Amino acid sequence: MKIAAFGEVMMRLTPPEYLLLEQTKELRFTFTGTGVNILSNLAHFGCQTSLITNLPENRLGEAAKANIRQLGIQDQWIGTFGGHIGSYFAEMGFGPRPTQVTYQNRRNSSFGMSDASCYDFERLVDELDLVHICGISLSLTEQTREAALTLAKLAHEKGKKVCFDFNFRPSLNETNGVAFMREQYEKILPYCDLVFGSQRDLTELLGLSLNETKEESQFEELVRRFMQTYSISHFAGTFRQGEGTKHYLAGFLFDTKNYVQAAPREIVNLDRIGAGDGFAAGILLGISEAWPLIDTVEFATANGVLAHTIQGDVPLTTRKQVKHVMEQPTVDLIR
Amino acid sequence: MKIAAFGEVMMRLTPPEYLLLEQTKELRFTFTGTGVNILSNLAHFGCQTSLITNLPENRLGEAAKANIRQLGIQDQWIGTFGGHIGSYFAEMGFGPRPTQVTYQNRRNSSFGMSDASCYDFERLVDELDLVHICGISLSLTEQTREAALTLAKLAHEKGKKVCFDFNFRPSLNETNGVAFMREQYEKILPYCDLVFGSQRDLTELLGLSLNETKEESQFEELVRRFMQTYSISHFAGTFRQGEGTKHYLAGFLFDTKNYVQAAPREIVNLDRIGAGDGFAAGILLGISEAWPLIDTVEFATANGVLAHTIQGDVPLTTRKQVKHVMEQPTVDLIR
Amino acid sequence: MKIAAFGEVMMRLTPPEYLLLEQTKELRFTFTGTGVNILSNLAHFGCQTSLITNLPENRLGEAAKANIRQLGIQDQWIGTFGGHIGSYFAEMGFGPRPTQVTYQNRRNSSFGMSDASCYDFERLVDELDLVHICGISLSLTEQTREAALTLAKLAHEKGKKVCFDFNFRPSLNETNGVAFMREQYEKILPYCDLVFGSQRDLTELLGLSLNETKEESQFEELVRRFMQTYSISHFAGTFRQGEGTKHYLAGFLFDTKNYVQAAPREIVNLDRIGAGDGFAAGILLGISEAWPLIDTVEFATANGVLAHTIQGDVPLTTRKQVKHVMEQPTVDLIR
Amino acid sequence: MKIAAFGEVMMRLTPPEYLLLEQTKELRFTFTGTGVNILSNLAHFGCQTSLITNLPENRLGEAAKANIRQLGIQDQWIGTFGGHIGSYFAEMGFGPRPTQVTYQNRRNSSFGMSDASCYDFERLVDELDLVHICGISLSLTEQTREAALTLAKLAHEKGKKVCFDFNFRPSLNETNGVAFMREQYEKILPYCDLVFGSQRDLTELLGLSLNETKEESQFEELVRRFMQTYSISHFAGTFRQGEGTKHYLAGFLFDTKNYVQAAPREIVNLDRIGAGDGFAAGILLGISEAWPLIDTVEFATANGVLAHTIQGDVPLTTRKQVKHVMEQPTVDLIR
Amino acid sequence: MKIAAFGEVMMRLTPPEYLLLEQTKELRFTFTGTGVNILSNLAHFGCQTSLITNLPENRLGEAAKANIRQLGIQDQWIGTFGGHIGSYFAEMGFGPRPTQVTYQNRRNSSFGMSDASCYDFERLVDELDLVHICGISLSLTEQTREAALTLAKLAHEKGKKVCFDFNFRPSLNETNGVAFMREQYEKILPYCDLVFGSQRDLTELLGLSLNETKEESQFEELVRRFMQTYSISHFAGTFRQGEGTKHYLAGFLFDTKNYVQAAPREIVNLDRIGAGDGFAAGILLGISEAWPLIDTVEFATANGVLAHTIQGDVPLTTRKQVKHVMEQPTVDLIR
Amino acid sequence: MKIAAFGEVMMRLTPPEYLLLEQTKELRFTFTGTGVNILSNLAHFGCQTSLITNLPENRLGEAAKANIRQLGIQDQWIGTFGGHIGSYFAEMGFGPRPTQVTYQNRRNSSFGMSDASCYDFERLVDELDLVHICGISLSLTEQTREAALTLAKLAHEKGKKVCFDFNFRPSLNETNGVAFMREQYEKILPYCDLVFGSQRDLTELLGLSLNETKEESQFEELVRRFMQTYSISHFAGTFRQGEGTKHYLAGFLFDTKNYVQAAPREIVNLDRIGAGDGFAAGILLGISEAWPLIDTVEFATANGVLAHTIQGDVPLTTRKQVKHVMEQPTVDLIR
Secondary structure (H helix, E strand, O other), X not given: OEEEXXXXXXXXXXXXXXXXXXXXXXXXXXXXXXXHHHHHHHHHOOOEEEEEEEEOOOHHHHHHHXXXXXXXXXXXXXXXXXXOXXXXXXXXXXXXXXXXXXXXXXXXXXXXXXXXXXXXXXXHHHHOOEXXXXXXXXXXXXHHHHHHHHHHHHHHHOOOEEEEEOOOOHHHHOOOOHHHHHHHHHHHHHHOOEEEOOHHHHHHHOOOOOOOOOHHHHHHHHHHHHHHHHOOOEEEEEEEXXXXXXXXXXXXXXXXXXXXXXXXXXXXXXXXXXXXXXXXHHHHXXXXXXXXXXXXXXXXXXXXXXXXXXXXXXXXOOHHHHHHHHHXXXXXXXX | OEEEEEOOOEEEEEOOOOOOHHHOOEEEEEEEOHHHHHHHHHHHOOOEXXXXXXXXXXXXXHHHHHHHHHOOOEOOOEEEOOOOOOEEEEEOOEOOEOEEEEEEOOOOOOOXXXXXXXXXXXXXXXXXXXXXXXXXXXXXXXXXHHHHHHHHHHHHHOOOEEEXXXXXXXXXXXXXXXXXXXXXXXXXXXXXXXXXXXXXXHHHHOOOOOOOOOHHHHHHHHHHHHHHHHOOOEEEEEEEEEEOOEEEEEEEEEOOOOEEEOOOEEEOOOOOOOHHHHHHHHHHHHHHOOOOHHHHHHHHHHHHHHHOOOOOOOOOOOHHHHHHHHHOOOOOEEO | OEEEEEOOOEEEEEXXXXXXXXXXXXXXXXXXXXXXXXXHHHHHOOOEEEEXXXXXXXXXXXXHHHHHHHOOOEOOOEEEOOOOOOEEEEEOOEOOEOEEEEEEOOOOOOOOOOOHHHOOHHHHHHHOOEEEEEOHHHHHOHHHHHHHHHHHHHHHHOOOEXXXXXXXXXXXXXXXXXXXXXXXXXXXXXXXXXXXXXXXXHHHHOOOOOOOOOHHHHHHHHHHHHHHHHOOOEEEEEEEEEEOOEEEEEEEEEOOOOEEEOOOEEEOOOOOOOHHHHHHHHHHHHHHOOOOHHHHHHHHHHHHHHXXXXXXXXOOOOHHHHHHHHHOOOOOEEO | OEEEEEOOOEEEEEOOOOOOHHHOOEEEEEEEOHHHHHHHHHHHOOXXXXXEEEEXXXXXXXXXXXXXXXXXXXXXXXXXXXXXXXXXXXXXXXXXXXXXXXXXXXXXXXXXXXXXXXXXXXXXXXXXXXXXXXXXXXXXXXXXXXXXXHHXXXXXXXXXXXXXXXXXXXXHHOOOOHHHXXXXXXXXXXXXXXXXXXXXXXXXXXXXXXXOOOHHHHHHHHHHHHHHHHOOOEEEXXXXXXXXOEEXXXXXXXXXXXXXEOOOEEEOOOOOOOHHXXXXXXXXXXXXXXXOHHHXXXXXXXXXXXXXXOOOOOOOOOHHHHHHHHHOOOOOEEO | OEEEEEOOOEEEEEOOOOOOHHHOOEEEEEEEOHHXXXXXXHHHOOOEEEEXXXXXXXXXXXXXXXXXXXXXXXXXXEXXXXXXXXXXXXXXXXXXXXXXXEEEXXXXXXXXXXXXXXXXXXXXXXXXXXXXXXXXXXXXXXXXXXXXXXXXXXXXXXXXXXXXXXXXXXXXXXXXXXXXXXXXXXXXXXXXXXXXXXXXXXXXXXOXXXXXXXXXXXXXXXHHHHXXXXXXXXXXXXXXXXXXXXXXXXXXXXXXXXXXXXXXEEEOOOOOOOHHHHHHHHHHHHHHOOOOHHHHHHHHHHHHHHHOOOOOOOOOOOHHHHHHHHHOOOOOEEO | OEEEEEOOOEEEEEOOOOOXXXXXXXXXXXXXXHHHHHHHHHHHOOOEEEEEEEEOOOXXXXXXXXXXXXXXXEOOOEEEOOOOOOEEEEEOOEOOEOEEEEEEOOOOOOOOOOOHHHOOHHHHHXXXXXXXXXXXXXXXXXXXXXXXXXXXXXXXXXXXXXXXXXXXXXXXXXXXOXXXXXHHHHHHHXXXXXXXXXXXXXXXXXXXXXXXXXXXXXXXXXXXXXXXXXXXXXXXXXXXXXXXXXXXEEEEEEOOOOEEEOOOEEOOOOOOOOHHHHHHHHHHHHHHOOOOHHHHHHHHHHHHHHHXXXXXXXXXXXXXXXXXXXXXXXXXXXX
């Protein structure tokens, strides 16, 4: 199965050792993005993956491509357009001090300026089996919105699986209101098969109401209604729970018939950015290999928890590592 | 309000990543000191601040001054004298292993060798509104003792606020006994308005006795007596509490009428050196802007807790960050 | 004399030890820009300096400001506007391999988006004695063009010195042709007193012709004509000469009566970016202190040569260092 | 008392800051090995120590020797043989992610290729008082097996103390089965005085059975039987206990008459590799100075816990540090 | 044209900033090898390239593969076998101090232990157009010798181009004498089309004699004789010339009719390891695209000179960079 | 032959990559001093060496001792006294920019405060064969002056060789005038056998006059007179010559009968601090092994030149490396 993702490449710049920007003259730099994260993790699981994006035709674009190849992602669908890569600075938090992300000019990036005409979608879609599209594309620019919709429609028409991730960020949509964004989501959802999201996405963004009165079945009924409306085959996401200073992650997964939930796992946090993409990669692996639902969500949850323990956005876990943690959770040294 | 501090500048040398001195060939270096710490934090809160000290007239003195300016502190009252900056090495602890500080020749520093005649106190005092003096000055050398007393007296006479921090370190006073040191503290306290200290400072150093029999009011009565003796307007400090491996910080604050205490906050410790200066900066901000006592002590406590999560001595928090932690304590990622 | 500069702040990201972007995960970062460079060097010479620019109101803007203060530049005229700082990557060359600079989105920066209305020029100009404006401002955006012209005109009208640097970069002016750019330069030059430039700027950009037939006096006649046309008081620049693998730098300087040239000095190149700003700072120092022309140009040339031996764009030399190199050129170790 | 150890020197390569091998271009490198670890710790306790091993006669061998001297170990018994040092990569774990060790060609190392004829054991043994031999020597190669047995026999015959550490690693013994390995252990044990091991070593490796029915005395009876069989004077080891996410360490120690156990201490884990060697060093110190058993095991346990908080394999604690942690466990900053 | 190379992957460990191994605790690590170097450079020139080798199935093997993909080389023909990667330490020289390379166990590596049966040569050869084989394979082990000969024969029989690099290292052949090695070279040469070598390889290793008496045509006659003997289509190599402290590189290239030599270019040396591979990549590019001989050798020489200015073994130049240096050799800053 | 040196240990702090103190937050730190440098080099040549000094009894003193052991120097004569190590910052120069050394409080160091009573000279001298004393000891403090004289006298009386290095630094003797210093040198010279110095030391410091009129024999006659006055057996030093931007080093050496001079060698400068100590170590090696004078001075000169190419003060060359450079000066890569 050939899995592709459509999405931006960002440069992440991180001060070492929990330092603040003011405290250092050195930064660690990597390339990231929802598509990069999910594909890299799938490649580490042994899947064939390919990124659909545009990068500037300069030294930085070349460095980004080299980094993407290193992650195990094929680069043949990465075009060149524009002259800029969006970037962000991550000042890593510690204890009660939250991690602080500062974005630098995301909208003017090569990806942000590229509309559908900048890609050869016709040819790409023929070669892929499943394409992941991130909701950020709907928020970023007029061009990425158009490109995402074109790609989703085309893939759907050609009988390819479309995976969509709500990933709604109010901060990216201050000018376009919720009503406008809802319209965009409603346009793309009919083309989608697998969707990642949360209860809040369905109620606050799509405006669905909680009908069921019994609290324990409210959520399930809501999701069922949503899935039927848009003919969604799978819907997945995570619950985060807190208990004092302890935090837990538990994934859930619906197919058209069943609903399963993983046992919660404690989160120990080294770098939580991108951890959601680790969960998504786990779900995609299980679905693409037709695992039982419960195995899929358990694996995805363990992978999401591991993704919190890896520096940077990109989850680099292998199947062996995830299974080791699931089967021998108390081993702290492998040799 | 123009806030100044009188105090030493030290160079701090820290091995990276919890390494011991023997384990590394590289050190991170910064400039620090109680005055530097408090003023830098106040500058990050938006106050106008200025350091009163002397540095050597050489490359190291210039680097120190550049660093102080970077922290937001004005350098126009930093003179040159002598040829040495005191330094200390901090081998960062981990879990049960304590952080180990090793001082290098603090007394022979430019600051340590400077007496009152090395400063233009007359002119400085006219321009400032509040001056912070650290108790270390009374312990360090004959020269710093004389300079601190001269400055406190002058500022008091000219109607400027004097803030004093007990900061009594037995290790710096092995030759001068407690009786001698008590005399020094008694000399400076009549000139002071705001004082930072602890119950132990009042009993063991100043020799005040606990009169009140009811334990819950003993401390308050003791502080009241102390404040009245020296006409102190505000007295502040912190309680540290432990509960298993968990530690909590709670600030207290007296004005001439009221006594308030903040709700304890859990400490997660990245670097505790200088955290007390974060608390002091919070108190000074609230008092200089005439906030309600309880708001002041709550803010100062939150700031002190945040200071534990920042590498190095110097608390670099902004008002926005402190308020964010107070209002949304569970958010661990801001973007 | 209070010297200000109007100009952009850029973030420079440099791989360590001559590595290429592909070869490293770590970058050194600093803040730079023509104005930053010249002012920092003047501040290291003991002058009072202030930068006029806008930065984003976020963590990166704050880090940039802290860095600028560290360099000795006052930050009271740095406003906040927009959300982006232009950046560039410098892959340092070695021997025949040239240094490769890759810009990232310079035009959408806080500075690039700020027109005259984003600054309080009226108030600023009253407080300054000399303002430096870089030609980059005329090329960057419509907004910076307008702001630069407004500032130059205002300063000229209020009797303040205006220093202008041609700094013409064809690569920044691919859409606007030379004719358009000539017009902009012709608009600003009548307000200028001191100008930095080269023969090529006068002939190719301004379109002046070489009239004099004797080659040795061609250049001088050309400059005289230019200076008289725009009532320029000083014109300065550098000649670069090569002789095999050796390179030499020699500055020249005109006032309304005289023309002097420095003895050429050999260049040993650690980082040549920003070295021209070192020469400019030397000239501005000599003129602001009314040194003899020849002393000025000799000092500026020596400083320009030293600037090639300092990492980063920002020349950090002191008077003492420049004089040491001029007086004791063979000493390679000072202790 | 002159303490020697016979064992391999390995190079350890560790990515900084919990990064994975794929995520970094930089590694921290140190030299390690059971013998190195124990001797270095004993040297830090003030003992005279010397390592018996072979290293390649090249730049890497010289660097290894320099590092060993730095640790306080004498290098006069380090010979040269072969051309290779075994190495391992340690990708440091975090939270649920275990530390991953990857070995590189341990068996072909200078140590692995050296048999008894490569050492001047006769002379060495005369000069030492106690020699430590690690069980790894029995597993590594035919050559190290032969050398270890020769040395143990010789030392025993000359009346020197022999200390032996089971350190049985199934992964190093996949080709040789347990039966073969048992034979080797049975050969060396008659020469040994002090032994480090666990219940599993006695039952699974040596094949002793648990005779006693009462669970609380089973272990003691088993050890007594083992000690009598081989005339062992001291047997020591540790229990690790878990309680939720908390882990505890408690040492035990037998002499020919008594059995003591230390109070469990909580483990906070920075780097657990080599922590067992910290415990062993503590036991050897107490025995070599004839401390009371309980003091010995308490000290060794505290030292083992401290070893978990130090980067790298080599425990670098001093007596002062261990005693400080035992006497003032709540102090987190020493100055 | 699909270009493959058969060869070892080594790990290179380099102290930073010209430090010796004793002087640092940090190493930069990369993966290298003749095949890796040539293919990476060709990939940067835009060619499709693939490495034929074996790596261990562990974390280090995975990291090596990731690094190889980053370099632009496809990894589908990299198998897993054995458990070790050869490594070398490069202590970088400076001025008269030579660079010191220390190898660690090259022969026991996954590549060194793999014979022809460990590769699916039949399938590979069908898919490739040209395969590069390094002479090191003939020296390393019995297994690599056999694999190299098998591959060369098979490729030749299937009508694919075989490129061979003498790369004779006496230090790797201390046990096998020159006579034995000559036999191996004589076995492989009949299958080869393009060969890289020097006069010394032909005379000292193959034992050809210099027949021609006129010195200027001796070399050409020798090469012609060699090429005819083995039906070689192209023979290339470099001359290194010294003149005081200056060094020059000039490539030569023969096809069946012509002999051309490039103008010598001065070498400025940052890291000379791997520079010969840069020359080879340039020659392969020109030949694979059927450039005129003289253009090919000029490009290859310029590329070889550039390779001396890049850290590490792997030449990372692009066509654009090489051409820039050829066309504008005096430009030292591109922006 | 057991060689000892009496001298201070200093901590050297160096910014990486030619950065200035203002430009970095990281420093490389090492321990150095004339005695450390010479002994370490002799240890690398295979001699048994031991340092006579005092260090503080704290973490920094322990780290210094570990570093000294790493260098190959025995630490059994290093005592503890006082609480401070002198330090210096080296901002590395580049091209015309000189290296800038800034000292920090050298006189108050443990060594500076130690007089003869702080050492067990009686016992030490019995065990050593040759002791090196640096002229810095005569300048530093009253205490070091006294200790150096005591040690020289004692060693001389016990028939041990005394080696003395003029090393006169006017900057360390601003308060004591030349007359006072001459007296000190005159006191110690009668106890010395081997002396390192220059013509200037003999004329300006000792006040000897140039008698001989023929310039070519002036120097020789002067040295002969000096050697006879104080019964010196060997006198050695270096000439530095410049020719444009090229620099050359040539050693000279006198014994009681002959005078030899080495052929000048070009200096390529990575770090010139401590290079003179490399020359001295070479001379001491030759004399202690009774080499021919010319071999000694050639080796010492080559070693001095190599010492310029090694980072840090401490020359770490081996005999093999020096000989390689002498015999194969054009080889730039050893593998």
